[in-house]
Amino acid sequence: MTDKEYAKQKARIKKIIEKWHDVFELGQWDIVFYWTRVLNEDNPRVKAQVKGDWQYRHCTMELFLPMFEDNDDIEAERTIIHELTHVLLLPMAAKLDDDGADNHEYTCVSLTRAIIRAYQTSIDVQRHGK
Numbered sequence: 001m002t003d004k005e006y007a008k009q010k011a012r013i014k015k016i017i018e019k020w021h022d023v024f025e026l027g028q029w030d031i032v033f034y035w036t037r038v039l040n041e042d043n044p045r046v047k048a049q050v051k052g053d054w055q056y057r058h059c060t061m062e063l064f065l066p067m068f069e070d071n072d073d074i075e076a077e078r079t080i081i082h083e084l085t086h087v088l089l090l091p092m093a094a095k096l097d098d099d100g101a102d103n104h105e106y107t108c109v110s111l112t113r114a115i116i117r118a119y120q121t122s123i124d125v126q127r128h129g130k
Contacts (some may be wrong), residue, residue, distance in 0.1 A: 001036040001038075001065060001066050001069075005065075005069065006035075006037055006065060009065040009068050009069060010035050010065060011034075012068070012073070012076065013063060013065070013068060013076060013080065014033075016073070016076055016077050016080045017033070017080055019075075019077075020080055020081055020084055022085070023119075024084045024085075024088065026084065026087060026088075027108065029057045029058070029059065029087060030056075030057060030058045031058075031059055031060070032058075032059075032061075033039045033060075033061050033062075033063065033064055034060060034061070034062040035062065035065060036062060036064050037062070037065060037066065038066065038067060039064055039066055039067065040062075040064050041120075045067075046064060046067070046080060047061045047063070047064055047067040047068060047071075047079045048061055048062060048080075048083045049061070049062050049083075050083055050086040050087055050090070050116075052087070052124075053079070054089050054090035054094070059087055059090060061083055061087070061102055070093065078112060078116065081112050081115055081116060082108055082109065082112040085108045085111045085112050085115070086108055086129055087109045089104065089107065089108060089111075092104055092107070121125065
């Protein structure tokens, strides 16, 4: 990933994060973002991952920017919403076994879809009064 590609993806993803940070009411969280130019070594399909100490409302989000290059803005936004959902659900993720981790991931996917649908519906109502 060139410096130019890195800067472009970082700026695009940062803009999406800024949009959704307030929607998720994460102002009391200390989120440290790590912007990487390489793929996740353990799973090259991973676009981002969240780890943290939920008790202290602190977490990190590592973003594997090469994974976003082929995504349009809608897909990139979906990924960020998904990862921010992980932030909110960090207390549930503590000490999960493999089955629990799968259930946690399913919950994040489901909530991401519901959040996007609710957001789109609210925009439609604002625009069309329906």
